[in-house]
Amino acid sequence: DISRPRGKHSLAKHLHRHAGIDGAKAALLHEVLERDVFNDAARLAAAIKALPLRLLRPRPLDEAISSAGGVRLEDLDEQLMLRKLPGVFCAGEMLDWEAPTGGYLLSASFASGRLAGAAAANWINTRQR
Structure with a gap:
């Protein structure tokens, strides 16, 4: 072409x-x-x-938009609660994942935040009864 x-x-x-x-x-x-x-x-x-x-070489870490590392996904249950610390939920850039920056990273952060937030509210509500 x-x-x-x-x-x-x-x-x-x-x-x-x-x-x-x-x-x-x-x-x-x-x-x-x-x-x-x-x-x-x-x-x-x-x-x-x-x-x-x-x-x-890579650029300095202080110039990074986002960086690798964080809570490993295998340390979380399906509701994003830490298996070893019940009642502690993780979302967004707290998680160790490789995601492109920009809209995809924001969408995934918002979605995981919604899931973790709803799960945390449910976890609290089930313990108050």
Whole structure:
């Protein structure tokens, strides 16, 4: 698809239209690839499929949006209560899970908070009787 003639369109528009590459993805291509690769459709397509990206080290933890770690899921029951500490419920980023940041992380945090909150209320109500 990339080898199609681009006519008057810029390379950025061509990559967006024919490969769905724009924004940060396009910037990454320009950062990593040599300039002459962009003039050869076959080399560009091969580079996109196997982008040579060398990571040196992670960013500092204080810059993280979220980080791994937390309460292990196997330490919780199906209501998100700690098995070893009855009456203690966990939710959201307290949990050790790998989730993409943004809307998915927020949705999962809200959903687990709702579950844990309802379970905590039920747990309290059943003990007051």
